[in-house]
Amino acid sequence: MKKFNIAVIPGDGIGPEVIDEGIKVLNKAAEMDTSFQFSFTYFPWGCEFYLKNGKMMDPDAIQQLQEFDAIYLGAIGFPGVPDHISLRDLLLNIRKNFDQYVNLRPVKLLKGAPSPLISIANENIDMLFIRENSEGEYAGEGNWLYKGKSHEVVLQNSVFSRKGTERIIRMAFETAKKEGRSLTSISKANALNYSMVFWDEIFEEVKSEYPEVETSSLLVDAAAMLMVKDPKRFEVVVTSNLFGDILTDLGAAIAGGIGLAAGANINPERKYPSMFEPVHGSAPDIAGKDISNPLASIWSASQMLDFFGYKKYAQAAIDAIETLLLEGQILTPDMNGTSSTSEVGDRIVSIMERMI
Numbered sequence: 001m002k003k004f005n006i007a008v009i010p011g012d013g014i015g016p017e018v019i020d021e022g023i024k025v026l027n028k029a030a031e032m033d034t035s036f037q038f039s040f041t042y043f044p045w046g047c048e049f050y051l052k053n054g055k056m057m058d059p060d061a062i063q064q065l066q067e068f069d070a071i072y073l074g075a076i077g078f079p080g081v082p083d084h085i086s087l088r089d090l091l092l093n094i095r096k097n098f099d100q101y102v103n104l105r106p107v108k109l110l111k112g113a114p115s116p117l118i119s120i121a122n123e124n125i126d127m128l129f130i131r132e133n134s135e136g137e138y139a140g141e142g143n144w145l146y147k148g149k150s151h152e153v154v155l156q157n158s159v160f161s162r163k164g165t166e167r168i169i170r171m172a173f174e175t176a177k178k179e180g181r182s183l184t185s186i187s188k189a190n191a192l193n194y195s196m197v198f199w200d201e202i203f204e205e206v207k208s209e210y211p212e213v214e215t216s217s218l219l220v221d222a223a224a225m226l227m228v229k230d231p232k233r234f235e236v237v238v239t240s241n242l243f244g245d246i247l248t249d250l251g252a253a254i255a256g257g258i259g260l261a262a263g264a265n266i267n268p269e270r271k272y273p274s275m276f277e278p279v280h281g282s283a284p285d286i287a288g289k290d291i292s293n294p295l296a297s298i299w300s301a302s303q304m305l306d307f308f309g310y311k312k313y314a315q316a317a318i319d320a321i322e323t324l325l326l327e328g329q330i331l332t333p334d335m336n337g338t339s340s341t342s343e344v345g346d347r348i349v350s351i352m353e354r355m356i
């Protein structure tokens, strides 16, 4: 029997509520298949921990997490702790130390999911965003000169290394090839005359090794427009850290909303643990009311099952979300329902049981 050790960081606000429901799904998959099981170890890190201890995580957090097969994270951030501290010291710290340089975000309109695009067919929104997750515009490099003076100057540098750019683009080509889908690169070389010219050049270089993959290159502003006007042209998409951040929120908006958006932070070499999390934050406005939507967290649990090679259960979880949406009976208030977080999770698990 294979055993996967998962580090769970429920985090702040609605994090713990939505994580509980994802864990139900992981346990259900393991219960239906006797060849594997999960063991969960909880870590109390986050903003409450910070207010007590002056830091977001234990000093040796990275060493502790290193031992695990994956990390399952709820959300981090709460009023009282500045967002740049909570985000940098916990989330970005983990992503960086574990070289999770791929951020995988599916943008797929499930049947029954709401979309603001009028009468769009479900199959026309089915993208996989592969966002660079380790450098680029979010490298944290820069300077603040003459701070507070009338002539102050702020510099925020982007970092695009050959290694970093090439590996994300190569990973996207591999994915497109494996899935038999087209690959779109999104950049902005007309305005960003160093970084994005470099990005485009590397895209062309790597492309020559994958003649079987159909490709296109778009400027980010045009891509934003086309995601709304003609979303079916996007299949596998590769882009930089900042552009990926913004476009995947647009993606979430056209494909069911923030309550359905999942993201995985992957170290493809599997040298370090990868991290699975819903895209949304800690939603302090609804925390503790048991009305948060757990579907994004369940989708990220499905990404974890897929990462471990259990495609059948990963798909079962997605199919269960689809069935639940089509039934339209047990939904949280953000989807115009009246059910609680745990009622949604329980329903998903019972649909999965019926399905397999």
Ligand code: NAI
Pocket: 014, 018, 074, 075, 076, 077, 078, 079, 083, 087, 091, 258, 259, 277, 278, 279, 280, 281, 282, 283, 284, 285, 286, 291, 292, 293, 294, 296, 334
């Ligand atoms: P948010 O995603 O927490 O909330 C935005 C809006 O969406 C709120 O009205 C919220 O109620 C709603 N919402 C979000 N998730 C929902 C769910 N599962 N079910 C129902 N409604 C949901 O973003 P916001 O308000 O900008 O940030 C709140 C805190 O979360 C901040 O401290 C921020 O830094 C942090 N944050 C953390 C992230 C992470 O841990 N990965 C990502 C984004 C924000």
Ligand code: MG
Pocket: 245, 249
């Ligand atoms: Mg974001």
